[in-house]
Amino acid sequence: MKELPYGWVVVWATFVCLAIIFGVSYSFAAFFESFASEFSAQRADVSWIFGLSGFVYFVMGTLGGILADRFGPRTVCSLGMALMALGLLATSAATSLWMVYLCYGVLVGLGIAFVYTPSIASVQPGFTVRRGLAGGRASSGVGAGTLLVPVRVAMAIGPLPWREAMRWLALCVLLLGLLAAAMLRRAPVSAQPGAGGAASGLSLRETLRTPTFRWFYLATVLASPVMFIPFAHLSASARDLGLDDEVAVSLVGLIGVGSLVGRFSIGLLADRLGRAQTLVLMQLSMALSYLIWAAAGGHVLLALFALWFGLSYGSIVSLLPALCMDYFGARAVASVVGALYSGAAVGNLLGPVLAGAAFDHAGHYFAVMAVSAALGLLATWTSWKMLRTGRARY
Template sequence: MEGLSHFQRHNDPQFKNTGDRMKETPYAWVVVWATFVCLALIFGVSYSFAAFFEPFAAEFSAQRAEVSWIFGLSGFVYFVLGAGGGMLADRFGPRVVCSAGMALIALGLLATSWATSLLAVYLSYGLLVGLGIALVYTPSIASVQPWFTTRRGLAGGIASSGVGAGTLLVPVLVAMAIGPMPWREAMRALALGVLVLGLLAAALLRRAPATNGPGMSAGAGGLASGLTLRETLCTPTFRWLYLATVLASPVMFIPFAHVSASARDLGLTEALAVGLVGLIGVGSLVGRFAIGLVADRLGRAQTLVLMQLSMGASYLLWGAASGHALLALFALWFGLSYGSIVSLLPALCMDYFGGKSVASVVGTLYSGAALGNLLGPVLAGAVFDFSGHYLGVMAVCLVLSLCATWASRQMKASGQTRY
């Protein structure tokens, strides 16, 4: 059995669609909602950067490009190291790895609250928080798909909607807290919340029964159903999907760092400016819930193509905005598109490559977003510092989105789902 090629495993009935024989258990939905909470916490922390943007700039007398490095560095770390987090989860299970990640995030936030220089913030918020998110993001989201067979889109949509919920609630709550208390105290309160709620949610994560324990997984003879990471990397389907992720990543992350600053430039109040990030979260919530049902019927690959195009089109509203109304509409539209794309990726990995190394595959795919997350917000800030506006940034993002749409179409045409 061990000598079978991955081609033989794909086409032998005893290996194909092994997951169809695994009954979905009630605990599967506990894992879904535990993942929801984990993602709400880690991305609530990440996107609460919008609330800390002005306090950081004022405290350390920094320009926008310099402050943007904090958000960019954190995202770069968790996307680059996401594959490592996935490999650790494949080896030790999601509960242990995610618990360690939550502890690191809380430690990073606490260290940031004591920072006396921008360099210290780069190290604590950028590196330490980023490392913690890497240990939670991929292991938690990848733990959902192996529990399900026929409702992967719905389950993945509900779980990943935690990103939208966190984006909606946490930045707004942090912004409200910064008013009556110093930003350092608000960050310490955030650290405590992550530590308590995060460890509780991580404790509920489990491997699916078919993959419970080292080396044990679905399929005849103990073999997992699916490709190894090395086999996955050799497929044209993965390469096109990876390229689409690379191209779309700057488009995805620039608004989180700069839409609030753009709103302040138009004279909006701090509450309305930070509230735009919350509206992105609202759109993301809708997208993640709705798109799972749509994609299970229309097809996840085709839905990805449409959402890539939709995300780029939303930038036309940002470019045309002169007040809160159009900015709010942009935030909702962008959030719906962005949230849909992110919720589709783990399910697509399971569809095309199976569950054998799903956490490692998802983590490797997410590494494609690292450079865009790092450089996108920073370069957008540099363009603003030079030109005084974001129009050039918006034009580039529209072009990148069109290219990501094309790459997604190529991915769809390159192969068929097998699992």
């Protein structure tokens, strides 16, 4: 199978799509205090907005993948961008917190689901040898969006009321998002050889029945709390050590820097060492990074943890779609990626909440770090079982 020249256009279109949707997702932090003040809400109540959005886009990613396999990524991603813009616009007119839950948590989350899975899955069928590199370059849009968009939104909220800033954000999503989505294309059947000219690989139902997918899914479930807890609690941990607010918040930015480096560069290693073998190493790396957090007594080690964790986390996420293509083929790749991502839904929703409850009970994060490291090691073992059980055939 020859790699398609247009495949790199799809890579960079996907880069922009992911930068937009995750830039919007993590811009929630910029609106956090405005929501709390506007609706006289406790911080815990406001935090559920972010958790609900993540839960929706991970769970509904399967539907997004199924629709993309049927109608193509361009159509589904365009719909997703429109839903996100509508959700942001509706949130800007919300008069109560429950309306924000519905408009931002559900509608924006659904829009992300219809962009995330279809766009990232559209990259894999156009590549063979450099599939890991292509997936890493495309998924690095997540890191770029995390670094750039929330900062710009926070700067806008100063001169503008938050509702007006959100309307401008909705307009940018609609214009830039639809432009990027229009550049997506499903690889032609001729580039996905199979019997009778059909795309090669397993159907979603056949994939779900394989031991390889079951181990893969279990690894995703186990790793998801490990991935999301630092985004919610690393800054709070830094404040407990006496760091000021700006330095504490900058640690999340360092996770984004590490993630961007990991997503952009890990494909080169994965294409040489093997993508499944690299996933095992990165799961182990993410688990071990928690030892640095546990030992940290100041900014230097916390910064080292943020970079190390971000690199590991970004590498893992960039490898997942390529591995779906490797093991299960192009026939239903978007649906398979969506089904796999659903394993992260509960971890995204409950991991940070349970970590906060553990801190409230004990007054420190040591138990959280120990459990997270243990879950990371279990994710490493289940990823190794996936490697031993399955064989990359596509």
